[in-house]
Amino acid sequence: MPQLGYSLGRDVAVDIVTPMGKLRIPKVTKFTSKPKMTSTDVTALSGNTDTLQTPKGWDGQFDAERMDGTLDDFWAQWEANFFNGIDTSGGTITETIQESNGSVSVYRYENVSFHLTNPGDKEGDKTIKQTMTFTANRRKKVA
Template sequence: MNGQTVGRDVSIDLMTSRGLLAVSAQAITDFSSQPSTTNTASKGLDGITRYGVFPDGWSGVLSIDRMGSQLDDFWAQIEADFYAGVNIQSGTITETIQEPNGGISQYRYTGVMFDFKDAGSKTANQLVKQKLNFMAARRIKVA
């Protein structure tokens, strides 16, 4: 809109260790991500402080309107696997952005571990809003 990216220009695909997490695109109401960094400082004998900023993964949150049992079922399987001693593998998130100039940008978050932070409040005449947090080892530009 007016040369700027808006939320509906973005689509998200969630691939878990169990396969595609089929959350409806209409159900995802918010996706936020931010890089994690480790900062260091070193003071040389010359008295000058030199700083370093090291990439240290990504984290974020998906806000999802509950339109089915997909998230609840996914987390129930994660819990069952954990208590059965199954090794829970990481997944990926693919973020696709329709750019204002007509191009496509695509980023893949790798080494993703999901954390179902909020199953939602069940209140009369209110939408049930859920939150799925994630931590990722990297974000790689794929297109």
């Protein structure tokens, strides 16, 4: 629930569906996403410049504490599929946000490609932090 009108991280729920099914990461600690854009400047003979912007999809990242083999197993299956010549389609991410006014906003990232970029550092008496990044073709508001 929001606090004093501010959205908090705990107001966000993320559902991940990969080409191999729903991915349930036990302890997600951070989710980030940002749009990718290209910009082209057009300068007229008068010296005035217009900037044209074109959306190029989305990038994002999940940080998680390793509690089981979920991300390692997901990546092992993805890699096995690749080397066995199995085509991997894109997945989806659904982001649900409880807004401070009580409404709910839902965004869907489409045609998502996933990449386990850091399976984690293993050190005595420390938790194992894992990172999975993604790219998506689009993010659409669905509710």
